[in-house]
Amino acid sequence: MSGPEDDCRNSGDLEAEPSPGSISGKAESAEMDANIKRFSAEPRAGVTRTQVIDRGGEGTRAVHGGERQKGGLKARATLDALATPIVQTATFTFRNTAEIIGYNEGTYDSFEYGRYGNPTVRAAEEKIMALEQAEDCLVSASGMNAVTTMLLALVEANGHVISTTDCYRRTRQFVTTILPKMGVRLTVIDPADTDELERILKTEGGTLFFSEQITNPLCRIIDTERIGALCKQYNCISCIDTTFATPVNHRPCTLGCDLVLSSGTKYLAGHNDVMCGALAGKKEYIDKVRKLHGVLGGVCDPHAAYLLIRGLKTLSLRVHQQNANAQAMAEFLDKHPAIVKVHYPSLPHHRDHAVAMRKSMFAKGFGGVLSFEIKGDGNPWSQETFDATARFIDALEIPYIGPSLGGVETLIEQVRVIGYYDQPLEVRQRLSITNGLVRYACGIEDAADLIADVAQVVDMSLSVCVRLCRAGPPASLACLVAGSLVLGGAWSLAAWYCCEAVTDSSPDCDAILVSRAGA
Numbered sequence: 001m002s003g004p005e006d007d008c009r010n011s012g013d014l015e016a017e018p019s020p021g022s023i024s025g026k027a028e029s030a031e032m033d034a035n036i037k038r039f040s041a042e043p044r045a046g047v048t049r050t051q052v053i054d055r056g057g058e059g060t061r062a063v064h065g066g067e068r069q070k071g072g073l074k075a076r077a078t079l080d081a082l083a084t085p086i087v088q089t090a091t092f093t094f095r096n097t098a099e100i101i102g103y104n105e106g107t108y109d110s111f112e113y114g115r116y117g118n119p120t121v122r123a124a125e126e127k128i129m130a131l132e133q134a135e136d137c138l139v140s141a142s143g144m145n146a147v148t149t150m151l152l153a154l155v156e157a158n159g160h161v162i163s164t165t166d167c168y169r170r171t172r173q174f175v176t177t178i179l180p181k182m183g184v185r186l187t188v189i190d191p192a193d194t195d196e197l198e199r200i201l202k203t204e205g206g207t208l209f210f211s212e213q214i215t216n217p218l219c220r221i222i223d224t225e226r227i228g229a230l231c232k233q234y235n236c237i238s239c240i241d242t243t244f245a246t247p248v249n250h251r252p253c254t255l256g257c258d259l260v261l262s263s264g265t266k267y268l269a270g271h272n273d274v275m276c277g278a279l280a281g282k283k284e285y286i287d288k289v290r291k292l293h294g295v296l297g298g299v300c301d302p303h304a305a306y307l308l309i310r311g312l313k314t315l316s317l318r319v320h321q322q323n324a325n326a327q328a329m330a331e332f333l334d335k336h337p338a339i340v341k342v343h344y345p346s347l348p349h350h351r352d353h354a355v356a357m358r359k360s361m362f363a364k365g366f367g368g369v370l371s372f373e374i375k376g377d378g379n380p381w382s383q384e385t386f387d388a389t390a391r392f393i394d395a396l397e398i399p400y401i402g403p404s405l406g407g408v409e410t411l412i413e414q415v416r417v418i419g420y421y422d423q424p425l426e427v428r429q430r431l432s433i434t435n436g437l438v439r440y441a442c443g444i445e446d447a448a449d450l451i452a453d454v455a456q457v458v459d460m461s462l463s464v465c466v467r468l469c470r471a472g473p474p475a476s477l478a479c480l481v482a483g484s485l486v487l488g489g490a491w492s493l494a495a496w497y498c499c500e501a502v503t504d505s506s507p508d509c510d511a512i513l514v515s516r517a518g519a
């Protein structure tokens, strides 16, 4: 019996020559029919398999007892189970040689070996196909596994990848350090610059365009529709990572793009308890990627696939709540003096707001992630701004501090510390990863609680100061000290300003106090 490494059904065009001993091609079909007839197993006369096992030693009974009769009640109940069964197996078996020959010939449909596919994983793939409105889908071990396998499968040696400036750091690392070893050229453009994309495709051509929608961590927007149309016109594969947007909000396959990719670890599975990735889109490309995936081996475990399926059932509910939470948080922070800038596409000052608001682009909202810049001392690269940002994060009560996003729990990170700790200043400056940049990934908690939690930190020094100021001028000094301790120099300056305003009985300060007290 041939092992999986000799399998002719799954090796496909990755093998230059048919493997020795494999049987393929129309010319041999007569031989094949004869083989199928020859090897179709007849039951051994007079004895059933169960009897053979029951009469065996305890070792044989321990290994095979209760499991060799696969039909009947157990099979039917497995099919009737409401939840998709976790088919926890590394290998699939065949009742006789005729079946495996039929499998190799494509006339008998089954699975053979876990690296090439599994029914639980396939159920997850079909659910994602339905959500993305895509022809096919491949689920794998992680989002990065999906990214790397997709790029290796679809970009030939000396190909040309076009990508965008803001993107997940490990993706950038792969395209800038690994693909060049295969002679692959990389061109990086601004996410909004589709004119530049057109110029590049026209003058230099491109093998594959890859970007994110919405980008990580600065929440930029790409014009998926124009990118899809341009790539089609110039024969370049388009693949969009919609980890941030989710298929609830944005579906590139319906907007003219070839492929959509996602870190299923995030919103799709949704509970911060499983790693997986998904690539969906045109079948001809998924077929190619699946073949290489069977060789590279970054498969999704059946149990992880089950968790993914379970998470996907509530994707829509969760994402609606996360959209609403992020929108409310973005609006709250956008008005706050301690925050320099909020990056969230629905805000009118967002760089890509006009494209983001186009009706065809985002169906329900902009996802649960927003990023924003803490003011600190006003210098985004200073130690003081770094410290003020760390103090802000550490003072929050609801979010967990940690990487990732898209789960039911809110997560927060100082991007400089979690994703870019080892990166020198010039790299961070080029990528706009300031010391004050915070990524806030909303969970499904109540928006009012998340906002009150943030408000109690950003307003703490302000409200303390205003009350102190009301007590008399000497307290203004205490206000400065309190402000510095909590949020840093710029914030204490804001508080000082407010003290001055209180002295002048400014209605602004009263308004701040009243609105925050009610928040």
Ligand SMILES: Cc1ncc(COP(=O)(O)O)c(C=O)c1O
Pocket: 142, 143, 144, 145, 168, 212, 216, 241, 243, 244, 262, 263, 264, 265, 266, 275, 276, 277, 404
């Ligand atoms: C946009 C984006 N794509 C891909 C990935 C990689 O996914 P994973 O962590 O599942 O490998 C991440 C991870 O954070 C991400 O944010």
